[in-house]
Amino acid sequence: MVRRSGRRPGNQDTRQSILEAARSTFAEKGYDNASIRAIAASAEVDPALVHHYFGTKEKLFLATMNAPINPGELIPQALDGPREQAGERLVRMALTVWDSPAGTAALAVFRSALSNEWTARLLREFVVTQILRRAIGELVTDPAEAPMRSALVATQIAGILVPRYVLRIEPLASADPEILVAALGPNVQRFLADPLPGVFG
Amino acid sequence: MVRRSGRRPGNQDTRQSILEAARSTFAEKGYDNASIRAIAASAEVDPALVHHYFGTKEKLFLATMNAPINPGELIPQALDGPREQAGERLVRMALTVWDSPAGTAALAVFRSALSNEWTARLLREFVVTQILRRAIGELVTDPAEAPMRSALVATQIAGILVPRYVLRIEPLASADPEILVAALGPNVQRFLADPLPGVFG
DNA sequence: CGTTGAAATCAACGCTAGATGAATTCCCGC
DNA sequence: GCGGGAATTCATCTAGCGTTGATTTCAACG
Numbered sequence: 001m002v003r004r005s006g007r008r009p010g011n012q013d014t015r016q017s018i019l020e021a022a023r024s025t026f027a028e029k030g031y032d033n034a035s036i037r038a039i040a041a042s043a044e045v046d047p048a049l050v051h052h053y054f055g056t057k058e059k060l061f062l063a064t065m066n067a068p069i070n071p072g073e074l075i076p077q078a079l080d081g082p083r084e085q086a087g088e089r090l091v092r093m094a095l096t097v098w099d100s101p102a103g104t105a106a107l108a109v110f111r112s113a114l115s116n117e118w119t120a121r122l123l124r125e126f127v128v129t130q131i132l133r134r135a136i137g138e139l140v141t142d143p144a145e146a147p148m149r150s151a152l153v154a155t156q157i158a159g160i161l162v163p164r165y166v167l168r169i170e171p172l173a174s175a176d177p178e179i180l181v182a183a184l185g186p187n188v189q190r191f192l193a194d195p196l197p198g199v200f201g
Numbered sequence: 202m203v204r205r206s207g208r209r210p211g212n213q214d215t216r217q218s219i220l221e222a223a224r225s226t227f228a229e230k231g232y233d234n235a236s237i238r239a240i241a242a243s244a245e246v247d248p249a250l251v252h253h254y255f256g257t258k259e260k261l262f263l264a265t266m267n268a269p270i271n272p273g274e275l276i277p278q279a280l281d282g283p284r285e286q287a288g289e290r291l292v293r294m295a296l297t298v299w300d301s302p303a304g305t306a307a308l309a310v311f312r313s314a315l316s317n318e319w320t321a322r323l324l325r326e327f328v329v330t331q332i333l334r335r336a337i338g339e340l341v342t343d344p345a346e347a348p349m350r351s352a353l354v355a356t357q358i359a360g361i362l363v364p365r366y367v368l369r370i371e372p373l374a375s376a377d378p379e380i381l382v383a384a385l386g387p388n389v390q391r392f393l394a395d396p397l398p399g400v401f402g
Numbered sequence: 403c404g405t406t407g408a409a410a411t412c413a414a415c416g417c418t419a420g421a422t423g424a425a426t427t428c429c430c431g432c
Numbered sequence: 433g434c435g436g437g438a439a440t441t442c443a444t445c446t447a448g449c450g451t452t453g454a455t456t457t458c459a460a461c462g
Contacts, residue, residue, distance in 0.1 A: 147371075
């Protein structure tokens with residue numbers, strides 16, 4: 001029997017609209033403060049339907065993050081190019097991601113990680129294994145210095161993200177991305193490759 | 202009859218111990234996730250007593266932050282000294298504050314601000330009026346450039362605080378303060394006074 | 403048709419939260 | 433030594449949460 005009887009899984013845009021409502025609600029309020037009931041209301045749907053589709057709140061969160069976050073394609077772009085401008089490329093990549101729709105999902109993870117334990121673990125593992133080791137680590141020549149230099153680079157990225165997307169402090173929140181690239185790129189570059197007296201040696 | 206309710210003999214520094222319990226609990230869990238019941242338990246006190254002393258949860262939070270946060274004395278220290286090392290002094294000051302007991306309160310505000318709306322407003326106003334305008338603004342020569350330069354400096358400070366105190370990512374979390382001063386001081390200095398091509402002009 | 407089974411809703415459970423007001427106990431000035 | 437008021441606790445109230453199971457609706461099939 002190829003086709004079974006019964007109602008076709010019709011109108012699948014309900015599932016999709018729940019996902020979208022979840023993504024924006026999680027991004028806005030973080031994991032804990034985003035209630036399933038609020039998500040359901042935002043999708044104009046019964047709360048129980050959310051469970052029907054996604055099971056638990058954790059699974060809904062993971063489903064929300066699963067689609068948009070896929071660093072596999074972006075990272076090579078950041079690595080490709082002259083070494084002296086790697087700093088600028090990293091900043092530009094971060095801003096591009098966070099200004100895109102996928103950035104909403106990233107913001108959700110980030111905001112949640114700051115107040116919830118298991119989402120924090122999620123973010124930490126993702127950042128360490130995917131971003132720091134895989135991307136930034138490649139750009140640092142001396143392996144012994146890689147952990148500290150990667151962490152310092154992360155410092156710069158977090159430094160933009162928090163004021164610009166989480167706290168929305170002006171003039172950073174509405175600054176043109178290229179201005180931030182010009183401002184922060186050299187600092188990132190310094191952490192990647194310049195000698196750091198007082199830190200190493 | 203077993204003595205269950207009623208006034209406790211001696212030791213009426215209860216109010217103070219509630220404040221301390223509140224401060225550390227807020228710092229650890231943020232505003233929303235810190236329950237009055239947990240604070241009361243940590244102070245070995247009935248939850249209703251917390252309300253008796255402080256009214257609402259918001260008022261308790263404000264009372265908790267009121268005492269320790271008083272930047273009036275610190276800021277002159279950061280301003281005093283050679284202009285070329287102002288960046289390092291700012292970083293050192295930030296780390297000193299956050300490593301002190303008062304830093305617990307600051308951490309509470311900061312962590313709360315990342316997931317809660319009204320505490321975010323609280324932090325924004327405090328940062329903008331007290332820190333940015335009053336302190337960092339003094340160090341920037343061109344007034345037209347002050348807002349952006351101050352914000353960029355704030356970027357650097359936030360960049361250390363989040364990984365070091367909120368997320369506790371190594372090796373930043375346990376790095377010696379002077380190492381971070383050496384690493385980040387020059388970046389801050391650049392934002393304070395160096396020409397920023399691509400940002401201004 | 404009638405059957406089927408997914409979509410969607412309803413009503414409720416158990417839990418935790420902040421808040422309230424009455425009741426109880428004790429300190430302190432008189 | 434006594435009475436008022438502050439300190440402390442108790443028992444609740446209300447509201448919202450995630451979750452569950454029963455129930456209803458309805459398009460697609462034989």
